[in-house]
Amino acid sequence: MADPKGFMTTPRQDWPRRPVEERVRDWDEVYAPGALLPIVSKQADRCMDCGVPFCHDACPLGNLIPEWNDLVSREDWRAASDRLHATNNFPEFTGRLCPAPCEAGCVLAINQPAVTIKNVEVAIADRAWAEGFAPPNPPDRLSGKTVAVIGSGPTGLAAAQQLTRAGHTVAVYEKDDRIGGLMRYGIPAFKMEKHHLDRRIEQMIAEGTRFRTGTAVGRDVGAAELRARYDAVVIATGATAWRELPVPGRELAGIHQAMEYLPLANRVCEGDLEVSPMSAAGLHVVIVGGGDTGADCLGTAVREGAASVTQLDIYAQPGADRDEDTDPWPTYPKIYRLSAAHEEARDLRSAPAADADARLFAASTLRFTGDEDGRVRSLHLVEVDARRRPVAGSGRELPVDLVLLALGFSGPDRADGLVDQLGLTLEPRGTIARDRDFATNVPGVFAAGDAARGQSLIVWAIAEGRAVAAAVDRRLSGGSRLPAPISPYDRPMSV
C-alpha cells in the first residue's frame, strides 16, 4: 500500500470500453487498448490492506490480492507477476472473463466501490507477457510417470501444466480441432481474443505437454485402452449436455441451441468459415435464457447485424443494490449488471420491446408458431410471478426468425461413450462422482472441472485443474508439493 489514503482520495475507475458504435463493427475485445495501464497503479493503491482480506476466500484460486495490489501500486511488475502466477496458471483468462467474486468480497465494498481487482490482475498478466516475465518453466527432471488428460478447457489445461511442471509426462486429448474448450468455441472473441489462448498453449508445448487434437476418447481411442496406457487419467470433459425447452413448436426450423450457434461465429473469427450458416444478419432474434451464455449470443447477434435482438429472462429484474438479507457482504450478490453486450444492445436500441437494455424480465416462453414452410415466426410468452405462475392477461407475441436457447447445461455429454466404457459412477444430477481426492470409482481415473462440479466458471475450472493435479501427483509420487486451492466439496461463499 504505497498510499494509505488511496481509497479515500482515488475514486474507482474501470478499464474503459471502446465506443459501442466502433466495437460492434469488429470482433476484437471490447476494451480500449492501452487505456488500463495509465490508471491501474492508482487503482491498486485503493487497496486498504485491510488485514483480513475476504477477497482471498472469495477467489477460488486464493489469489494473493493485497500482495499484488501493493506491488502494482509500487510498479514492481516482475514481483507482482510472480505472486500472481504462484496461484493462477492463466491470469490473462480470468482477468478478462471472471465475474470477480473477489470484488464482491472486498472489504472496501462494504461502503464504497470495490478495488478493481480483476483489472489489476489482467494488467499484471499482460505486462508479464509483454516483458517476458512468464517464460516456459519445464521440469528439471522427469518422474517417468505418464498422465492422460481428457479435455483441453481451463480445467484440463491447468491440470496438464501443473503435472508437466511436476515432472510427469502429460498428453492432453481433445476431440475438437483446436485446444481451449469453451474458451475456444463458446466464449466470443470480443470477450477474449484467442491469441491469449494460443500463446499459453505454445508455452505449455515448450514445457513438454503434448496435445492430441481431433481425438474423442471413447470414440477415436478407447477409454479402457487409454487407462491401460497411462499411469493416471484425468477426465476434464466439461458439462456441455444442454437443457431443452420442451414447448409446442420447438421442432420448427430456426430454433437452435446457443452452443450450436456460438461455435460457428467463433469459427468465422478463426478464419474457418466466411459466414456463419446460422448468422443472425437481418433476422429478428430472441434469446431464451438470461445468463451469460445468452449475453454472449446477444453480443454475437448484434455484431452479425441482426434486425432486432431480445433476451428473455425468467427471473424478475434484480435491484441495483445488494439485498443484505439474502445476499449479505461478502457473498456474490444478485444485482442488475450491464454486460458489454447489454450496453451495446441498449445503446443501439436492438430490442424495441424490452424492459431494460435488451432484456424482457419475468418472461416465460409458452410456445412457438411458424409459417407454412415450418420456419419459426412467433414466440408466445407470458409474464410470471416469483413462483413462476403466469400473470393473467400478460400474454404477448414477439416476431422472430431465429431463436437461441441458452438455458444452461445439465452435465457431461455422454455421446462419446467415455462414461459408459469406464463404468463411471454418476451423481444423481448427472455429473461424474469422485471422492475427496478427486478420484472416481475407477482406480487411477480422476475427474475435475465442470464434468464433476457441474456448470461453473473459468476460475473454478482452473482451481479444479490445480487441485486434481496435486491429487494425481500425490498418487503417483507418494507426496506432492503442488498446491490444492480447493476440495471437490468447496462451493462459492453463501449464507
Ligand SMILES: Cc1cc2nc3c(=O)[nH]c(=O)nc-3n(C[C@H](O)[C@H](O)[C@H](O)COP(=O)(O)OP(=O)(O)OC[C@H]3O[C@@H](n4cnc5c(N)ncnc54)[C@H](O)[C@@H]3O)c2cc1C
Ligand atoms: C457460452 C459460454 C460462455 C461462458 N462465459 C464465461 C465467462 O465469461 N466467464 C467464466 O468464468 N465462465 C464462463 N463460462 C463457463 C466456463 O467456460 C466453463 O465453466 C469452463 O470452460 C469449464 O471448463 P472445463 O475445462 O471443465 O470444461 P470445457 O471448457 O467445457 O472443456 C472441456 C473440453 O473437453 C473436450 N471433450 C469432451 N469430451 C471429450 C472426449 N470424450 N474426448 C476428448 N475431449 C473431450 C471438449 O471438446 C472441451 O474442449 C461460459 C460458458 C459458456 C457455455
Ligand code: SF4
Ligand atoms: S480469478 Fe476472479 S475471483 Fe480470483 S482474483 Fe481474479 S477476478 Fe477475482
